[in-house]
Amino acid sequence: MQSKKLKKLITIFFVLFIFSACTKDLIVPDPPSPPPPPPVPGKISYAGEIQPIFTEKCVSCHGVGQNPPVLTDGKSYQAMKNMAGMIDTGAPETSILYIEMASGGGMSQHCNKANADSVLKWISEGAVNN
Numbered sequence: 001m002q003s004k005k006l007k008k009l010i011t012i013f014f015v016l017f018i019f020s021a022c023t024k025d026l027i028v029p030d031p032p033s034p035p036p037p038p039p040v041p042g043k044i045s046y047a048g049e050i051q052p053i054f055t056e057k058c059v060s061c062h063g064v065g066q067n068p069p070v071l072t073d074g075k076s077y078q079a080m081k082n083m084a085g086m087i088d089t090g091a092p093e094t095s096i097l098y099i100e101m102a103s104g105g106g107m108s109q110h111c112n113k114a115n116a117d118s119v120l121k122w123i124s125e126g127a128v129n130n
């Protein structure tokens with residue numbers, strides 16, 4: 001008699017357990033969809049943001065007649081365009097200019113990560129002379 005009661009109790013608990021598990025699954029709502037990405041901020045300006053980096057940090061060694069590419073104001077854009085692989089808008093992070101400026105690159109000692117990031121963003125946006 002005792003064991004029959006116990007079995008009944010166990011069965012009831014078991015059924016309740018399964019039922020509650022199922023009910024929970026049905027009630028739990030889908031996780032909310034992730035928020036939309038933040039709006040794309042304004043494009044990087046070559047004249048306004050990239051050339052000033054070169055002018056401040058690079059032209060002491062990359063002037064006319066010094067180490068290529070020439071990075072002086074008014075000449076830098078064409079000089080870089082003339083060097084194969086310097087700027088690759090198809091695979092921006094493989095651009096020599098970015099590799100040199102990014103952490104571990106030969107020129108990274110002359111600039112900072114924010115400078116390299118700006119250059120990468122500018123290349124990703126099409127590397128226009130804007």
Ligand code: HEC
Nearest residue numbers: 054057058060061067068069096097100101106107110111
């Ligand atoms: C102290 C001098 C000096 C400064 C400052 C300097 N560079 Fe250079 N740069 C060199 C020399 C020398 C080379 C060539 C040898 C080498 O690659 O290390 C070079 C090479 C490069 C190259 C590779 C060219 C190639 O043919 O592959 C790039 C790109 C470059 N520099 C960009 C920059 C940028 C951008 C800055 C400023 C953030 C900068 N450099 C600052 C001396 C300098």
